[in-house]
Amino acid sequence: MSLVDRAMTGRELHDPGFIRFIFGDTRMAPLWAAARLYLGYQWLNSGWHKVWGEGRWINVPGQDGLPLAGFWERATAFPEEGRPPIVYDWYRDFLSYMLDHEWYTWFAWVIGLGEVLCGIGLIVGAFTGLAALGGALMNFNFMLAGSASTNPVLFVIAILILFGWKVAGYIGIDRWLLPALGTPWEPGTLIRPSVAAAPGAVAPTGT
Amino acid sequence: MERWIALAVGVAAWTLVAGVAVLIVNAWADDQQVLAFFPIAAAVFVAALIGEVVTDRVFHRQPGGAP
Numbered sequence: 001m002s003l004v005d006r007a008m009t010g011r012e013l014h015d016p017g018f019i020r021f022i023f024g025d026t027r028m029a030p031l032w033a034a035a036r037l038y039l040g041y042q043w044l045n046s047g048w049h050k051v052w053g054e055g056r057w058i059n060v061p062g063q064d065g066l067p068l069a070g071f072w073e074r075a076t077a078f079p080e081e082g083r084p085p086i087v088y089d090w091y092r093d094f095l096s097y098m099l100d101h102e103w104y105t106w107f108a109w110v111i112g113l114g115e116v117l118c119g120i121g122l123i124v125g126a127f128t129g130l131a132a133l134g135g136a137l138m139n140f141n142f143m144l145a146g147s148a149s150t151n152p153v154l155f156v157i158a159i160l161i162l163f164g165w166k167v168a169g170y171i172g173i174d175r176w177l178l179p180a181l182g183t184p185w186e187p188g189t190l191i192r193p194s195v196a197a198a199p200g201a202v203a204p205t206g207t
Numbered sequence: 208m209e210r211w212i213a214l215a216v217g218v219a220a221w222t223l224v225a226g227v228a229v230l231i232v233n234a235w236a237d238d239q240q241v242l243a244f245f246p247i248a249a250a251v252f253v254a255a256l257i258g259e260v261v262t263d264r265v266f267h268r269q270p271g272g273a274p
Contacts, residue, residue: 037248041232041240048232123228123247124221124254171255173221176262 023163029170032161036122036132036168039157042150043135044119050112057108065108072099075145085146095145114138122161125172129165132158213265220254 022028050057058064072095075085086092098107114134121131139155161168169175182188227250235243 033251034248037244037251041228041243041247044228044232045240048229052233120225120228123251124224125251126221171251175255176217176258 024166026167026170028164029167032164032168033125033171035157035161036125036128036172039132039135039154039161040119040122042119042154043115043122047112047115047117047119050108051116056112058112063105065104065106068108068111069099069102069104071145071147072096072104075147086144087146088144091144111138125169125174126177128169128172128174129162132161132165132168136162209265213261216261217258220257224250224254 049055051059055067057067060066076092076096076099078084084092086095098104115138118131118135118138121127122135136155136158139151139158142149142151143155166178169178178188180188180190182191224247228247231243231246
């Protein structure tokens with residue numbers, strides 16, 4: 001066996017016990033629920049301002065998304081002194097393209113409703129991993145656009161929840177939803193009812 | 208039938224949690240972020256408790272009342 005073959009031989013590397021405890025044990029569910037509720041409240045509050053607040057982005061007289069257009073204009077502008085808010089040229093081009101084509105009229109709906117749904121999903125613990133992923137993607141884009149604010153902290157919390165997706169929604173709808181729907185690699189009892197009937201199978205309630 | 212009622216109770220409980228969260232954000236927004244956490248957490252806890260009780264009574268206990 002050559003050196004390359006030996007080096008590339010498939011081996012499964014296991015996580016240490018405390019990592020499995022933190023990210024996969026239901027005894028950690030209260031901690032994840034607290035993190036989830038904090039993050040969910042932040043997103044719901046932020047989305048509320050954009051969807052229903054006084055300075056809302058959407059459903060306004062005239063054109064929707066004008067505050068978003070203003071944000072994109074400031075983000076893509078080159079200041080006379082100092083560095084521009086956006087570091088990466090490709091991201092500036094991306095925002096400029098959306099600005100030039102007036103995509104802010106519908107993208108404001110995507111962001112506003114996305115934040116509300118992300119917040120509610122995290123609070124009730126439904127599809128918690130996907131909700132955290134959505135939140136992390138929004139944080140990531142806000143940071144790429146040069147807006148720090150609370151985004152770095154929320155991003156880290158979202159990534160941690162993403163790592164603990166199996167247990168983060170355990171005190172929530174995922175307690176029942178995940179065993180019923182399962183995962184692409186392990187269909188749940190709703191997809192394959194025979195699993196529930198098999199001896200020793202996981203009950204549809206997730207216990 | 209009993210299972211459908213259990214499902215409806217669960218959906219109603221968690222819909223109420225979402226409603227409570229939206230109402231609290233609507234009422235307090237940025238002013239009371241710390242205080243807002245408690246009623247939302249309480250609503251989540253109550254809904255989870257309802258879910259556990261309903262699941263235990265409908266899905267786990269055998270017909271006739273034996274656990």
